[in-house]
Amino acid sequence: MLDDIDRRLLRRLQADPSQTVPELAEATGMTAGRTQRRLDRLKEAGVVRATRAVIDWRQLGYEVVVSLRFTLDKTQRTAFDEFIAAAREIPEVIEIQTFLGKVDVRLGVIARDIGHYQELYRSRILTLPHIADIEALMHVATVKSDEKLPI
Numbered sequence: 001m002l003d004d005i006d007r008r009l010l011r012r013l014q015a016d017p018s019q020t021v022p023e024l025a026e027a028t029g030m031t032a033g034r035t036q037r038r039l040d041r042l043k044e045a046g047v048v049r050a051t052r053a054v055i056d057w058r059q060l061g062y063e064v065v066v067s068l069r070f071t072l073d074k075t076q077r078t079a080f081d082e083f084i085a086a087a088r089e090i091p092e093v094i095e096i097q098t099f100l101g102k103v104d105v106r107l108g109v110i111a112r113d114i115g116h117y118q119e120l121y122r123s124r125i126l127t128l129p130h131i132a133d134i135e136a137l138m139h140v141a142t143v144k145s146d147e148k149l150p151i
Helices: 004-015 021-028 032-044 079-088 114-125
Strands: 064-072 093-098 105-111 131-138
Touching (some): 021 032, 064 114, 079 093, 079 105, 105 114
Antiparallel strands (some): 064 131
């Protein structure tokens, strides 16, 4: 699937996604045209999904991070779909994950402070449909947060 040139290109792109095609070409020893064709092929194959800006939400005043783990009332056939659709509508929900096991869904939630979180929890989180149980985990520190793959 991937050859050594693809891997080298992906490593460079992961290290600095803002690099231009000519910069990537120079760093990987290819022409700009060949680099662009490889990037296009990797995008078409779904290997490269997007190039994005990562915004530090703490710099925007969000100081509280909470991981909420939900067990849903699965007696309702549409419980997952309805819960996820409603959770998507809450701007402070920055991550939604589903699981097999005791925990069905995990939401990553940010808030400006504890007061903001408390208001959000009472007015938005508790109104989500099909909740059977909630466990809240207050975030203390991020030990590792890296989306770079060992290519």
